Amino acid sequence: xxxxxIWTIAIISGLGLLLAxxxxxxxxxxxxEEDPRIELVEKAMPGANCGGCGFAGCHAFADSAVKAPxxxxxYCPVGGNETMKKVAEILGYEMTxxxxxxxxxxxxxxxxxxxxxSEYDGTLSCKVKASLYAGDTGCAYGCLGCGDCVAACKFxxxxxxxxxxxxxxxxxxxxxxxxxxxxCPKAIIELRKKGPRGxxxxxxxxxxxxGPGVKKxxxxxxxxxxxxxxxxxxxxIVLENNVAYIDFGKCKLCRECEAMCPTGxxxxxxxxxxxxxxxxxxxxxxxxxxxxxxxxAAAEAAKAVEVAVKPAVDEVKxxxxxx
Amino acid sequence: MARRTFSIGGVHxxxxxxxxxCKLEYLPIPPTVYIALSQHIGAPAKPVVAVGDKVKVGQVxxxxxxxxxxxxxSSVSGTVKSIGPRKDLSGNNQMVVEIAVExxxxxxxIDRTDTLVTDIPEDxxxxxxxIKLGGVVGLGGATFPTHVKLSPPPGKVCEMLxxxxxxxxxxxxxxxxxxxxxxxxxxxxxxxxxxxxxxxKATIAIEDNKLEAIEHIQKVVNDLKSKGPEYSxxxxxxxxxxxxxxxxxxxxxxxxxxQVKSGGLPIDVGAVVDNVCTALAVYEAVQKNKPLIDNSVxxxxxxxxxxxxxxxxVGTPLNYVIDYLGGVPEEAAxxxxxxxxxxxxxANLEAATMKGTGGLLFLTREQTKRMPESNCIRCGxxxxxxxxxxxxxxxxxxxxxxxxxxxxxNAVQDCIMCGCCLYSxxxxxxxxxxxxxxxxxxxxxxxxxxxxxxAAAEAAKASAGSPTAK
Numbered sequence: 001x002x003x004x005x006i007w008t009i010a011i012i013s014g015l016g017l018l019l020a021x022x023x024x025x026x027x028x029x030x031x032x033e034e035d036p037r038i039e040l041v042e043k044a045m046p047g048a049n050c051g052g053c054g055f056a057g058c059h060a061f062a063d064s065a066v067k068a069p070x071x072x073x074x075y076c077p078v079g080g081n082e083t084m085k086k087v088a089e090i091l092g093y094e095m096t097x098x099x100x101x102x103x104x105x106x107x108x109x110x111x112x113x114x115x116x117x118s119e120y121d122g123t124l125s126c127k128v129k130a131s132l133y134a135g136d137t138g139c140a141y142g143c144l145g146c147g148d149c150v151a152a153c154k155f156x157x158x159x160x161x162x163x164x165x166x167x168x169x170x171x172x173x174x175x176x177x178x179x180x181x182x183x184c185p186k187a188i189i190e191l192r193k194k195g196p197r198g199x200x201x202x203x204x205x206x207x208x209x210x211g212p213g214v215k216k217x218x219x220x221x222x223x224x225x226x227x228x229x230x231x232x233x234x235x236x237i238v239l240e241n242n243v244a245y246i247d248f249g250k251c252k253l254c255r256e257c258e259a260m261c262p263t264g265x266x267x268x269x270x271x272x273x274x275x276x277x278x279x280x281x282x283x284x285x286x287x288x289x290x291x292x293x294x295x296x297a298a299a300e301a302a303k304a305v306e307v308a309v310k311p312a313v314d315e316v317k318x319x320x321x322x323x
Numbered sequence: 324m325a326r327r328t329f330s331i332g333g334v335h336x337x338x339x340x341x342x343x344x345c346k347l348e349y350l351p352i353p354p355t356v357y358i359a360l361s362q363h364i365g366a367p368a369k370p371v372v373a374v375g376d377k378v379k380v381g382q383v384x385x386x387x388x389x390x391x392x393x394x395x396x397s398s399v400s401g402t403v404k405s406i407g408p409r410k411d412l413s414g415n416n417q418m419v420v421e422i423a424v425e426x427x428x429x430x431x432x433i434d435r436t437d438t439l440v441t442d443i444p445e446d447x448x449x450x451x452x453x454i455k456l457g458g459v460v461g462l463g464g465a466t467f468p469t470h471v472k473l474s475p476p477p478g479k480v481c482e483m484l485x486x487x488x489x490x491x492x493x494x495x496x497x498x499x500x501x502x503x504x505x506x507x508x509x510x511x512x513x514x515x516x517x518x519x520x521x522x523x524k525a526t527i528a529i530e531d532n533k534l535e536a537i538e539h540i541q542k543v544v545n546d547l548k549s550k551g552p553e554y555s556x557x558x559x560x561x562x563x564x565x566x567x568x569x570x571x572x573x574x575x576x577x578x579x580x581x582q583v584k585s586g587g588l589p590i591d592v593g594a595v596v597d598n599v600c601t602a603l604a605v606y607e608a609v610q611k612n613k614p615l616i617d618n619s620v621x622x623x624x625x626x627x628x629x630x631x632x633x634x635x636x637v638g639t640p641l642n643y644v645i646d647y648l649g650g651v652p653e654e655a656a657x658x659x660x661x662x663x664x665x666x667x668x669x670a671n672l673e674a675a676t677m678k679g680t681g682g683l684l685f686l687t688r689e690q691t692k693r694m695p696e697s698n699c700i701r702c703g704x705x706x707x708x709x710x711x712x713x714x715x716x717x718x719x720x721x722x723x724x725x726x727x728x729x730x731x732x733n734a735v736q737d738c739i740m741c742g743c744c745l746y747s748x749x750x751x752x753x754x755x756x757x758x759x760x761x762x763x764x765x766x767x768x769x770x771x772x773x774x775x776x777x778a779a780a781e782a783a784k785a786s787a788g789s790p791t792a793k
Contacts, residue, residue, distance in 0.1 A: 117414075118670045121693055123756045131760040133670050134414025209408075209416070 037090055038062045044086040045076060050154050052077045052177025071095055077191075078175040100194040101176035103158070103169045107143040107188045108204040108265055110164040114139055114218040130185035138217030141207045143167065143188055152183035171198060171270075193248040198270035201251050201258060203228075205265045208241040215263075222265040228257035231284055256284050326531065326563035329573040330580075332710035333565040334743045336664065338532055339493045342623040342630035347500045349634050350647060352427060356399050356638030357409055357419040357675040358384060363460040364467050365391030370420060376403045381430040381614050384420050387455075393468045394458035395420075398616035398636035400428035412641070412660055412674035413667065419675070422638070433613045439507050440610035443518050443553040450519040450609055457608025458615045458678075463487055463569065463598035464661065466679040469605065472597070473519045475590045482593030484525040485578050486513050486602050488540075489562065489569035491530060492662025495682045497619035498599050500632045502529070502536040505603055506543040512602030514553045515609050520595060525557045526578050527599070532564045566664060567741040571596045573710050585737050615678055620644065624685030626654040635676050642672045644683065656688040664742045694751030705744035705754060711737045715744035715754045722761035730765050738762045 041062035049057035053076050055064055065074045071093045076083050081097050088095035120129060120136045126148035134140035145165045150158045157173035158180055160166070167180075171194070181189040188206055205222035207214050214221045224242030236250035237257060246257070246266070258266045259280035268275060361367035368385035372378060378397040385395040401424040408416035429435060444450055455470035475481055486509070490498040502509060510527070517525045527544075529537045540559050547554045562568055562577050572583045574596055581592040589596055597605075600619060607613040616637055622644065623630045629648045641658075645651055651658065651672070659666040661682050669683075705715035713734055721729045738758055745755040 121691075123753045125757075125760075128753075128756045128760045131763055132413070132756070133668070134410070136670075138414075140410070140414050140416065 035066050037066050040090045041065055041087050044079075044083060044090060046079045046083060048078050048154060048175075048177075050078060050175070050177045050179060052175065052179065066091065077101065077177050101191045102171055102174050102194045102198075102200075103176060103178075103180050104190050104192045104200075104202055105143070105149075105167050105169060105188060106190055106202065106204050106206050107166055107186075108220040108267075109137060109139055109142040109218045110166060110220070113220040114142060126183075126185050139207055139214070139221065140209070141186060141188075142205075142218065142221075144186065148183045148185070149180035149189060152179040154179065195248070195253065195270070199253055199268070200248065200270070201253055201255065201266065201268045202246055202248070203244045203265055204267045206243060208243055210242055214242070220264050222261075223263055225262060227260050227262065228266060231256050231260045256280055260284060327560070327577055328563040328565045329568060329576040329710060331712050332708050332743060333567065333573075334708050334746050335564075336493050336566055336746065338564065339625075339663075340496050340499070340532070341494070341625065342621055342632060343496045343499055345496070345500070345630050345632045347497075347504050347619060347632050347634055350636070350639065350644060352399055352424055352636060353639045353643040354424055355404070355640070356422050356424065356636060357640065358395060358398065358422065358638035359411070359675070359677055360385050360395060360418040360420065362395065362466060362637070362677040362679065363393045364465060365389060365393075365471075367418065368392055368395045370406055372397075372403050372406075372420065374403050374405055377401070378403060378422060379428050379430050381433050381612075381616060387468075391468060391471055393460050393470075394456060394614070396458055396614040396616050397422060398638055399424045401425040410671050410674065412669045412671055414670045419638075434611040435613075439511065441511060441547065441550045443511075443514055443551065444609070447519045447521055450515055453609045453612075454519070454605055457604070457613070459601065459604045459608050460615065460678050461598060462600035462604060462618060462679060462681070463571075463596075464665065464679060464681065466677075469597065469601055472595060473516065475520075475595075479590045480593060481520045481522045481590060481595050482524070483579060483595075484513070484517050484520055484522050485574055485594055485596045486516075486525065486527040486599055487569055487571075487574055487596055488527055488529040488533070488536065488599045489574065490533070491564070491566045491569040492664055492666075492682075493566075494623050494684050495621045495662045496623070497621045497632050497681060499533050499536055501599055501603055501619055502533070503539055506536075506539050507547070508606040509599050509602045510540065510543050510547055510554070510557065511610065512604070512606035513557055514547075515605050516595075516597060516602060517556070518553055522595075523556050526560050527557065528560045528562055528574060528578055530564045530568055531561045537561050567710055567739065567743065570710060570739050570741060572739070585734055618676075618678060618680065620676065620680055621682040621684075622648055623682065624652075624655065625690070626652045626687050627685040628652065635680070637678055638675045640673060640675050641669065641683065644676070645672065652685060654687045655685040657686045657691045659684040659686065664746070665740060693753070696752055697750045699750055699752060702749060704747040704749060708743040708747040710741060710743060711739060713738060715748075715758060716752075718758045718761065719752060719754050722757045727761075727765055727768055730761050731769070735762050735765050736769060 042059050045058040047058055053061050055061040065087060068074060071088060075098055080100055084095050114137045116136050117138050118136045122128060122132060124146045126144040126146040129144045129146055135144050143166050147160050149167050150160055155173050155175055157170045158167050161168045176191050178191055181191060192200060192202060203222055207221045211223040214223050222243050224239060226239045228244050229237040229239045234250050234252045236247045238245050255268050255275055258268045258275060259277040366389035369388045370385045372384050379400045380397060382397045383394055384397050387393055399422055401422045404421040404423050406420050409419045411417040451470050451473050459469040461467040461469060488498055488502055513525050527540055537559060544557050544559060560578060567573055568577060571589055575581055575583060575589055575592060575594045579594060583589055583592055604615045617634050620633050620635045622633060631648055635644060658669045660669050660680060661667060663684060666684060699716050709715055717733060718735050740759050742755045748754055
């Protein structure tokens with residue numbers, strides 16, 4: 001009896017030792033050489049595996065970052081500058097700080113502003129709805145309201161507002177990974193600079209139709225009138241395809257465009273004080289009046305010079321032709 | 324004899340052809356027409372008229388914008404008011420030519436008499452050229468430019484022409500009325516296409532719920548056989564009523580017992596399929612010089628008091644057609660362009676008809692109610708019904724997961740969007756909605772890949788070719 005137990009223990013231990021040795025030798029022979037920095041970088045990452053950086057996950061990002069000559073094409077939007085600083089430290093690279101971004105929903109078409117023109121009874125998916133038709137309102141560019149962006153967000157930062165029928169971004173939770181922007185078939189959601197203390201100015205509409213048609217479809221749409229572009233003194237607004245776009249790199253947050261917009265399509269958020277539209281309007285109009293007067297005076301002066309100079313020029317010309 | 328039909332899948336919806344007794348009727352010309360520049364598969368046509376121009380009926384408005392494209396003609400006489408974007412029936416912008424109608428002044432070279440021209444031109448090329456100049460496109464629904472279809476790529480030989488008179492979609496009757504009232508023209512058109520293709524055999528396939536049409540066409544074919552050798556080899560074939568028999572691949576299976584492989588074209592198995600209305604348009608374009616400026620549209624539905632089969636000028640606003648017949652009925656909840664199985668629900672009644680518009684169907688709330696969706700019970704009814712031999716339940720799951728590679732491996736691109744899966748699903752899962760979206764996505768990926776491969780091949784060729792060129 002005792003010998004059986006002893007033999008069993010001996011054989012099992014022997015087998016264990018033999019297998020451990022085999023495994024050790026195999027591991028030694030087929031060892032995959034991995035840069036130890038990959039693991040370090042991966043540990044520094046947020047670990048959300050969201051794909052916001054453009055790689056399949058945090059490991060893929062770390063792998064690529066270690067092999068890259070610099071960090072120009074690598075940026076983790078979720079971890080932001082903090083994480084990137086750590087990554088740069090590990091790899092000994094230079095790191096350029098990027099402005100924090102946030103997802104911005106560029107549609108203003110609330111249920112009251114944008115009347116429904118048909119009833120949609122199909123599958124509740126923006127992707128499917130967009131493949132079927134332009135949408136259940138007169139606007140072919142606006143939010144379809146089925147919440148594909150909500151489903152795409154891994155951080156629970158987007159929710160549908162039942163009152164307006166539009167998605168709302170929770171700025172605290174939004175990591176600017178861009179998943180919602182990719183999920184939106186109408187390309188309404190844009191990643192924009194978060195701005196100082198979250199203050200930013202944007203055109204909340206992407207409708208490319210001409211004014212009258214747009215107005216019929218939605219009361220608060222951008223009608224492409226161009227007033228904002230004319231008002232802006234920072235050259236930050238471009239009007240293209242009947243829709244205005246504010247370049248967040250150039251915007252100085254003066255809020256003049258917001259005050260001047262006739263349809264309320266331009267939104268300013270997180271400003272400490274509510275906007276005083278009348279005061280800004282008066283200021284802008286005063287400035288424009290002065291500019292007009294100055295232009296008129298300049299034109300008058302040019303004319304006067306011309307009147308004085310013209311006979312002399314004519315005289316010269318005549319002589320030339322005669323000669 | 325066993326009734327012939329296609330071999331796999333298919334469903335049997337009630338045919339509901341309530342407008343089958345309504346004779347073809349010409350709709351009065353509307354005060355304004357909106358003629359779209361993209362009424363066919365392929366590149367949009369390029370306009371050749373300018374705002375303010377006076378146009379006549381049959382005058383060219385736009386020329387083909389590429390190899391796969393078609394001429395667009397004015398369907399009315401009047402003044403071009405504008406050329407610009409306008410909302411189509413799904414609410415998306417489309418380029419249209421707006422024409423304010425003045426009188427009904429036709430181009431001089433169009434033969435407007437009713438006399439039948441039975442002599443078939445000798446030269447196949449001249450037939451194809453006339454079809455091209457007439458702007459004829461496939462009127463079975465896909466609006467594929469007919470002259471492209473009739474010019475098979477080198478190396479491919481057509482063995483049989485199939486003229487599709489199945490009209491398997493419930494409710495629609497315009498093909499049926501065309502067969503009954505314009506049978507001679509359809510048969511002559513068949514002979515013309517046959518000549519253009521240089522093929523010996525042609526089959527006019529009709530489902531057996533249209534016995535009058537089968538008998539009538541048989542009689543017409545027998546009568547015309549004496550007119551010349553071009554009319555021999557035309558046969559009339561009765562097929563068992565089953566949806567989607569009018570699908571190109573299904574019809575080839577039913578008539579020739581051949582299967583078109585995944586991604587293939589009918590010409591790969593020696594077949595060319597054209598709709599009866601296309602045959603009629605070919606007849607008018609070749610023998611009468613009349614371009615494709617009107618087409619037959621069935622206006623129907625149980626809740627619609629006045630059923631009709633109308634011949635409508637291309638570009639007529641839909642609400643003009645409906646108002647002519649008494650307006651949208653109170654009970655109607657959905658207006659569909661086409662039949663109930665494959666038709667598209669209309670979001671904008673101000674949109675205008677196009678070459679391919681085949682029907683306007685009014686359905687009540689009761690008829691369009693969606694079944695409450697429940698979980699898939701793996702009963703396999705959808706797979707049984709699918710005429711392409713796909714597994715819709717699997718495609719649905721893969722589409723929801725967004726797995727485009729697996730979707731492609733499971734041939735989602737072969738889906739013909741007939742709706743048999745959705746029709747047969749006892750769990751009320753919107754299979755078609757989800758699968759057709761996924762199909763579009765996968766086909767986009769495949770096209771992008773093909774384009775990239777082509778560009779790479781050309782680049783390789785250019786780099787390999789340059790040293791030898793020197």
